Amino acid sequence: MKGSLRDMEDLCGVDPLARTFRELARAGTQSDDSSKNIPSTVGQLRLGAQLASLIGGMGFKAEQDEKGVVTACVSASPGCEGCERIALIAHLDTAPDAPGEGVEPRLVKNYDGGSIELDSGLVIDNQICPQLPSHKGDDIIVTDGVTLLGADDKAGVAVILEILRELSQDPSFKHPEIRAVFSVDEEIGRSADYIDVKKLGCAFGITVDGGEAGELDTATFSAEGATVKITGRSVHTAVAYKTMVNACEMAARFMQLLPRDEKPENTRGTEGFFHVHNVEASTASAKIRMIIRDFDKDKLLQRVEQLEMIAELLNREAGYACVSVEHKHQYANMGEVLKQHPEVLERCRKAYEAAGVLVRECAVRGGTDGSNLSGRGLPCPNFFTGGLCAHGPYECLPVKSLHRCHDAVKALIEICAGER
């Protein structure tokens, strides 16, 4: 099957949420890891300014701060002033994996369950996107197969924007005080640091930034970064006998001593790992950079100890302190924080049910903005957006899933207002 611009146009004529999504998708907002600017690209700044003025036009106070983060303030509806303030968060930027300029969404109507041929000739099939066949009968938004659709996270932004519009127009929509946050540079790992948790002052928040409909991300890895430094003893090879300590060899030995079956390529589910991602070595010195991941905080720390034990062993063998390990906390499993706030997940589950979606609680083998924000005092699980195959030209968005996302977020707001 193929996508059609005409069908997308027709859909936008009758579906405001899809229309909002298309407008957002057309705005180029890719983030750029190589940029030192905040935000990393002007496209994000431009879209953020447009959103702030659009939301201002709805009658809400909306501000774009110096980092580019847009925050909209919605006061509680009459009678809900005593309810806890909540945050809805989505990111404006899109991933750098495929071109983000000139995006023009197309619609595959009444998907037949087979493969979808994009204009570029690329084909989305069940191998690329295993969830796709289960969307048989849906209308699915795709790109031309060159550009990145950016449903991650324009779908989340579109849903929150539509909800703001409904809040501004529908007095019967009961709601607590809300902060809507449109963040920047999420795809290059900078966004959560730009969000001022204290200033938001919310009891909890959600990021609307997940994938398949029904998924609720409630746990993430806990993460440490480690650097192993090795100082060799470099002498001329002619006189190296029993004298030289080659840091290259030491680095190789260190990596050999890491448990083989505890590497990303050999682990899945809730198993943690050690991952060496960079090695620099010469005879004189070496540096091994790695990341360590585990869902369990104690096990994560045991992994750090394991590195220290390997270093000790090598130091003993060499007869001097040639290996040292430095480690740095990166982020914590949001599940540990959410455990202390069971009412947050309870409300999320209820919201999914109210929206008619089956909840599948997921442990993400990575981090989300919510891991960082939860660690800083804002419990923050991640809602699905419905987007599939993110981070490449195969990305697509079943329209029904996008609406389910809208319904779930809206239900959550009503639940927090004591309405459901």
Ligand SMILES: [Zn+2]
């Ligand atoms: Zn995202």
